[in-house]
Amino acid sequence: MRKYLKYIVAVVLVLISVFMAKAQSTGAGCRIGDIVYTQHLGKGTYYGNTNDMVEVYNLNGPTLLVVNEHGYAGYECGRINVYSAGKRWDAPSHSEIPYPAVNEILATTSTVCTASPNTTTTAGGKAYVVNYAVNNPTYCNNTPPMGLPIDDYAWAFVLIVGAIGGIIISRKGILV
Structure with a gap:
């Protein structure tokens, strides 16, 4: 078992880093x-109406700016980019260069929300909760790493535990 342990650790580290x-x-x-x-x-x-409950987000907390299509300025890391495909003029090459559409607003839900400093007072207008993505690795080379959510990679853990179990069972001769 010990001789396989270093290989198992190496595979796990490679998978995590990828x-x-x-x-x-x-x-x-x-x-x-x-x-x-x-x-x-x-x-x-x-606004104090107990019949009108909303999801409250911190007005003074972290925010992301949505970069809408107001002329193509390139992908902006750290912001939510939304623009359609098109072409832009490239002066050095004297040609139009196509760029792909980007829409990092993945979905607009039906959940009503507002922004306020706390849940007892509501200062902002009503809006909807959106699902978003930022820092597409295609455009952002220095994207900070995210932690691995266990439920998304359960298959890797099952595979690793199964391999270790298989090695132990084959070594000990537990199978009949």
């Missing part, structure tokens, strides 16, 4: 205009 290198941040937030508030505080009443 998945982390391709990390793209995703999440959910409350989009109000071109700003997505990302720190969820919980449920709250909308």
